[in-house]
Amino acid sequence: FLEVSSEFLMGRRPYEVTSPATSSEAWKQNRVSDKVTGHSMGGYGHQYFEMYGIYLRPLRDLPIRMFEIGLGCGMRYGAGSSVNLWKDYFRHPNFTLFVADFNRTCLQEKYQKNLSSQQILNHLNIHLPSGDQGDPQTVARWGRETAGSFDVVIDDGSHDSDHQFTSFQGLCPHVVPGGLYFIEDISISAKLVEIIKAWIHQLTLYRVPIYGH
Numbered sequence: 001f002l003e004v005s006s007e008f009l010m011g012r013r014p015y016e017v018t019s020p021a022t023s024s025e026a027w028k029q030n031r032v033s034d035k036v037t038g039h040s041m042g043g044y045g046h047q048y049f050e051m052y053g054i055y056l057r058p059l060r061d062l063p064i065r066m067f068e069i070g071l072g073c074g075m076r077y078g079a080g081s082s083v084n085l086w087k088d089y090f091r092h093p094n095f096t097l098f099v100a101d102f103n104r105t106c107l108q109e110k111y112q113k114n115l116s117s118q119q120i121l122n123h124l125n126i127h128l129p130s131g132d133q134g135d136p137q138t139v140a141r142w143g144r145e146t147a148g149s150f151d152v153v154i155d156d157g158s159h160d161s162d163h164q165f166t167s168f169q170g171l172c173p174h175v176v177p178g179g180l181y182f183i184e185d186i187s188i189s190a191k192l193v194e195i196i197k198a199w200i201h202q203l204t205l206y207r208v209p210i211y212g213h
Helices: 002-008 020-028 048-053 081-089 104-112 115-123 134-147 163-174 190-205
Strands: 067-068 095-101 152-153 177-184
Touching: 002 081, 020 048, 048 177, 067 163, 081 095, 095 134, 104 177, 104 190, 163 190
Parallel strands: 067 095, 067 152, 152 177
Antiparallel strands: none
């Protein structure tokens, strides 16, 4: 775990807060995503670097297509932190990233307010669809507009269980065989946890082919 996690963090340790001033300044500058802050920032961060370090490592040098829900608009650490994380971690020149957020104004202010920012996004294969992940029509539109075929989907959006389920229903069919679908902060979504328990129960009753086997 530690070896792979260290690689995911590009050799750095999980972000640790040494003082309130240091933590505030780091988050303001978008130097860190809450995915990899450990239990710093007053319990605000997560230790997802272990999970992602394990499962995304085999994909690091491949031309994968990733779709993430949640740019971080309105969050304490600021919008775009995970974008910086993904573009640093994945090394293939054809790595393509889609990051959806409901706050169109935030998207425009962060990346689309001037031509140079848009040109940079195009060059890096980063695309920013907008809309409500709890709306089935919006999620269906995301699938159509992006042409799907995602190797990885990450739901780091509203963390609302109904929204997570709606997004899963709409985006899972667009995940390639053997692809990965992550739902973050699932512990606060009791309804979705029960749904996943039901899926696991079904897997124990029926032989479901996984990854083409």
